[in-house]
Amino acid sequence: xxxxxxxxxxxxxxxxxxxxxxxxxxxxxxxxxxxxxxxxxxxxxxxxxxxxxxxxxxxxxxxxxxxxxxxxxxxxxxxxxxxxxxxxxxxxxxxxxxxxxxxxxxxxxxxxxxxxxxxxxxxxxxxxxxxxxxxxxxxxxxxxxxxxxxxxxxxxxxxxxxxxxxxxxxxxxxxxxxxxxxxxxxxxxxxxxxxxxxxxxxxxxxxxxxxxxxxxxxxxxxxxxxxxxxxxxxxxxxxxxxxxxxxxxxxxxxxxxxxxxxxxxxxxxxxxxxxxxxxxxxxxxxxxxxxxxxxxxxxxxxxxxxxxxxxxxxxxxxxxxxxxxxxxxxxxxxxxxxxxxxxxxxxxxxxxxxxxxxxxxxxxxxxxxxxxxxxxxxxxxxxxxxxxxxxxxxx
Amino acid sequence: xxxxxxxxxxxxxxxxxxxxxxxxxxxxxxxxxxxxxxxxxxxxxxxxxxxxxxxxxxxxxxxxxxxxxxxxxxxxxxxxxxxxxxxxxxxxxxxxxxxxxxxxxxxxxxxxxxxxxxxxxxxxxxxx
Ligand SMILES: Cc1ncc(COP(=O)(O)O)c(C=O)c1O
Ligand code: FES
Numbered sequence: 163x164x165x166x167x168x169x170x171x172x173x174x175x176x177x178x179x180x181x182x183x184x185x186x187x188x189x190x191x192x193x194x195x196x197x198x199x200x201x202x203x204x205x206x207x208x209x210x211x212x213x214x215x216x217x218x219x220x221x222x223x224x225x226x227x228x229x230x231x232x233x234x235x236x237x238x239x240x241x242x243x244x245x246x247x248x249x250x251x252x253x254x255x256x257x258x259x260x261x262x263x264x265x266x267x268x269x270x271x272x273x274x275x276x277x278x279x280x281x282x283x284x285x286x287x288x289x290x291x292x293x294x295x296x297x298x299x300x301x302x303x304x305x306x307x308x309x310x311x312x313x314x315x316x317x318x319x320x321x322x323x324x325x326x327x328x329x330x331x332x333x334x335x336x337x338x339x340x341x342x343x344x345x346x347x348x349x350x351x352x353x354x355x356x357x358x359x360x361x362x363x364x365x366x367x368x369x370x371x372x373x374x375x376x377x378x379x380x381x382x383x384x385x386x387x388x389x390x391x392x393x394x395x396x397x398x399x400x401x402x403x404x405x406x407x408x409x410x411x412x413x414x415x416x417x418x419x420x421x422x423x424x425x426x427x428x429x430x431x432x433x434x435x436x437x438x439x440x441x442x443x444x445x446x447x448x449x450x451x452x453x454x455x456x457x458x459x460x461x462x463x464x465x466x467x468x469x470x471x472x473x474x475x476x477x478x479x480x481x482x483x484x485x486x487x488x489x490x491x492x493x494x495x496x497x498x499x500x501x502x503x504x505x506x507x508x509x510x511x512x513x514x515x516x517x518x519x520x521x522x523x524x525x526x527x528x529x530x531x532x533x534x535x536x537x538x539x540x541x542x543x544x545x546x547x548x549x550x551x552x553x554x555x556x557x
Numbered sequence: 558x559x560x561x562x563x564x565x566x567x568x569x570x571x572x573x574x575x576x577x578x579x580x581x582x583x584x585x586x587x588x589x590x591x592x593x594x595x596x597x598x599x600x601x602x603x604x605x606x607x608x609x610x611x612x613x614x615x616x617x618x619x620x621x622x623x624x625x626x627x628x629x630x631x632x633x634x635x636x637x638x639x640x641x642x643x644x645x646x647x648x649x650x651x652x653x654x655x656x657x658x659x660x661x662x663x664x665x666x667x668x669x670x671x672x673x674x675x676x677x678x679x680x681x682x683x684x685x
Contacts, residue, residue, distance in 0.1 A: 543614040
């Protein structure tokens with residue numbers, strides 16, 4: 163059976179060049195980067211090379227890169243690190259309603275510790291209005307944290323515009339760029355941002371790798387204390403193979419971006435248009451323009467997302483959904499809800515995220531399989547108009 | 558995540574569809590996640606469920622629960638069928654993940670509603 167992986171926003175496989183780059187650091191070059199001997203110095207050199215590559219990819223200085231264990235840690239470190247460093251100045255934080263839980267839950271935790279958090283909403287396309295951020299600003303606002311692109315609907319946020327607001331008032335601006343890295347340009351000066359979270363496993367690097375960019379001069383307090391690694395900002399013996407792999411993955415992702423993004427966009431539109439042509443009562447979730455090149459998110463009305471995932475999986479197709487039934491909390495996706503999408507519509511949401519291994523044939527295979535699956539599930543659904551004259555209204 | 562039995566019933570659900578002019582029909586919604594099941598029954602003179610069909614909008618567990626419930630109750634007297642609780646349904650499926658236990662309530666409720674509808678209709682005809 164053909165297998166088509168369409169869940170690259172969840173994670174990606176490690177690409178061969180990355181694996182090749184990291185292997186020696188698991189084997190013969192196993193040294194501790196803090197050691198004086200040549201074993202250690204080999205490891206140190208590799209770590210610093212990865213730092214340079216990472217810095218170059220986002221237009222930063224190597225000194226501004228701190229390696230972490232991934233997106234979640236980078237988000238926690240960024241938000242808490244700034245909040246703790248600036249709490250004497252103010253205790254107000256602005257974020258959005260569509261952030262990843264690594265940001266949302268960190269903010270919620272700070273709220274319990276006496277900070278105030280404003281969560282700005284999004285429009286029907288999942289996009290933040292900078293004017294709303296502006297009206298949320300207060301004298302005691304110390305931090306704005308808003309994602310570059312959304313992991314569920316691929317919406318791209320007006321980061322540069324929001325950054326102008328932050329700049330004028332000397333408010334620190336953190337951006338979660340976990341989903342945008344390698345898909346659209348992430349350049350810290352063009353975007354005008356102070357901290358950026360990056361993750362390796364979304365860009366064909368290993369899980370548990372990532373980085374946080376911290377602009378020179380940013381007030382920051384580390385959360386961990388120990389051996390002083392990463393300029394004391396994130397101590398702990400460096401994950402040398404992971405760091406090397408991350409550096410190589412970022413380098414490749416950014417180098418290949420222009421061409422790969424164009425290729426993905428073509429596949430994305432073929433998939434989205436193909437689904438719209440073949441399936442009635444299908445809704446596109448998110449913007450069709452301000453959208454990541456690899457993201458497709460649609461709602462199949464009258465069908466539940468988990469059943470869709472299971473049926474597609476039987477055909478070798480891997481996707482995800484924002485349905486209440488797929489979440490541990492049995493709540494529909496907070497992103498779809500913030501976009502004003504009705505519970506029933508969120509229920510039938512399907513996210514398909516393309517990657518470098520996907521081809522036109524893969525997309526056509528999916529387009530061939532999905533309609534029959536939808537038809538079958540709809541025929542089983544009490545919400546679908548079966549009897550004559552009966553219409554079920556889905557708001 | 559799911560047992561083989563759940564997946565079997567999900568892949569090949571038994572008794573899907575509707576009965577035209579059924580003796581009883583019941584619809585149950587799941588307040589937890591917003592899913593829905595519609596159950597149709599035909600009952601013989603001894604009040605045995607002789608035919609049963611369902612339609613379900615829900616997760617894999619909800620569909621498997623609906624399917625196995627129809628198998629468990631067909632041929633049973635209404636009174637016996639109503640004694641089956643959601644724990645038994647889940648057990649019959651080889652267990653459900655804890656977060657999916659609520660989906661097994663759906664079948665029970667739809668059955669109760671269908672029986673209620675059957676009794677109402679019967680009273681109405683008896684009254685004529
Ligand atoms: C937007 C966003 N932020 C943060 C994360 C967390 O990254 P990691 O899995 O590397 O901890 C993810 C991954 O799902 C994400 O999509
Ligand atoms: S029906 Fe929603 S979780 Fe099972």
